[in-house]
Amino acid sequence: MTTINVGLLGLGTVGRGVATILARQTPQLASLHLKITRAAVRTLTPKRQAQFPAIALTTDALAVVNDPDIQIIVEVMGGIDLPFALLKQALKNGKQVITANKDLIATHGQALTALAAKHHVGLNYEAAVMGGIPILRTLNTNFAGDAITGLAGIANGTSNFILTQMAAGCSYAEALAQAQAKGFAESDPTNDVEGLDAAYKLLILTRLAFDLNAKLANIHRQGITTLRRADFAAADFFGFTIKPLVSARRLDNQLDLTVAPTLVPKSHPLSGVVNEFNAIVLASTNTHELMLTGPGAGSLPTANAVIADLQATALALQDGHTPELAGLAPQPSTALDQPTRQLIALSTNGLVTGLDVATQLGIHGQIYASGDQLHLLTQAVDRQTIAQWRDALNHFVGISLQHILPIFSPDLQGTVTKFQTDEKKISFTA
Template sequence: MELGIALVGFGNVAQGLARILIRKRDLLTTRYGIIPVVKAVVTGSKGTLWDPSGLDLEAVLDSMADLENLSGVSALPATIDEILKGDEISVVVDTTPTDLVTGEPGLSIIKRAIESGKHVVSSSKGPVSVALPELTDLATRHGVAYRFEGALLSGTPSINLAMEAMAGCDVVKVQGIVNGTTNYILTRMEEGMGYEDALAEAQDRGYAETDPSGDVDGWDAAVKAQIIASVIMGEPISLDQVERRGISEISRSDVLAALDRGNRIKLIAQVERRGRDVVASVSPMELPLDHPLAGVMGATNAITYETDNLKDVTIVGPGAGREETGQALLADLLAIFRERGGLVVRRSA
């Protein structure tokens, strides 16, 4: 069955998905009975590509610097609203940049897609942080799915693991290394670097932005703690309810002193039930070296779920990367197809 896809945003993550779809097209058809066809690519600065018969993804990837001159592509419809009007698109994949204050531009795009009867797969944290209850209610009313596996640990299947593979378990506590940048910095400090040098190296490697405050001050980890509380623990909280402290005040001497005590400092997002409340925090913590998260080094993410039926379950994997995060998008696409029994488009009345 054909699955018509619109990619909204075409940066690293969407390009990673595109490369996976090219490489695994035949396998997706033979194994899952799905023919993924990208019919639209909507960008913020390079315009929109649209072809209802399907875009040549290899040509699109090769022409990133000059999309508007790509041959064989219809110029109309030219806007996301026009693209959403017809039945050609089944799923909108949103990979737009995250704004943790407004949720835009992804929030408006996701709403318009859902209201048009389209499923939505997104890697953007902003809409989840700002408007998760609203978006899930809207999706339910319009009979479509809204999935966002890539918003938590990028390519590592953390939400699907907790909500699907561990269905029936009560999750009572979650601890996670959910920001690869800070984990890389702490690792390099343990290996001999000072904080400023480790941060500069992280920036050189593309792990940290020019303004690294979102990572080192704990904001990225805090919104992920909020997602854990709201989605996995079932207790929606606001971002300002997450107690937050980053790693900018951690020195190399702090790291080495912890090691002398048989511990390792990690920036930990922690969410736990305390009576009827769910409490979320982000802070540097000293973990014993035999803790499952203590040995996670470099720009790697990991999360430990403390449950009633399975006790502790830990998953370790990549927290960034083009195809790694693209895999999270693909997993959500396949989950929608599987859950809907192959019925990918559901029109609202």
């Protein structure tokens, strides 16, 4: 059987993982006759070439893309502009394309998908979202007769690891240092801890789940850097854990998209997903609720998702057909604002009580008070009300607003209860 030649753009952590798995030649892979013949790298040294004696290394990525003997291009180099130019050329050359680049797919996925369809080739990107969890393939194949109404999950392993350590008693700085020491966080962790990485993944998920297109500006995003140990004590008191959630709620062509540290009920399965693991819950008409979980990052889990795409692409080439492209022509979405309960975190001078704040803002819910920290668990409100509260709190004498965190509720509704009038009965001293 004819060998299927693969060109690899990038030999970093994931690229090495792809090469390692292919070299194992498991029975399923051996029958496909896949071979990485060329790879583009940023720097080329004799030592590096010696590490991959069967692969011709080059610093000329375009030469790999234009090689007539290569049928499949795998891009794991990262970035947006250069990979976009290279993959456009690869698709125009009639090559099958696989990428693990979430930033690229979130930004230019529609353009690349349209170009792949025009040239009758495949574009696959399972590894771009949630590492080793086969979520995109699940969306492509398992919901043909079903309608997904909402999704929520943990899409960034770095943030989840940090919040897991904070729940165990670490400060944010201590948890971040641990994540960096273990290789989960970069020296500059901004994309992870500010929710940008998760936001790109959410754009891809909503495109495939709902056949709707949204923009980064449509996502209500906040990072985890303002969280403190007091937030976790308050969440625990109210019966929640704090998780770095992505969520998408749908009503017709409207989407409510959020990326934020979110309070999850302890009774919900997402609350038990810890450390660097990812998870996603899909709500649909027929299956009600489906949850997938697994490692969200790392060389081999992400590379394994690339290999799954390689296997599907190779089988398609052997059968002489091109896999159907998902999300070929998504419709534009408009904004949806679903009322949600919130947790307001404040620092106080000791003279202002939680009941003072609640009465002034018209909040109904519960109060947690510990030292100079106040946490108010509110009724379900829309974003306009949250903005009004935020503005009022920023002008409130005697308090300092830390953040306002959403409460996750699968049914999108919160229980409204009257405020306790005696704070001492429900306060907790750490």
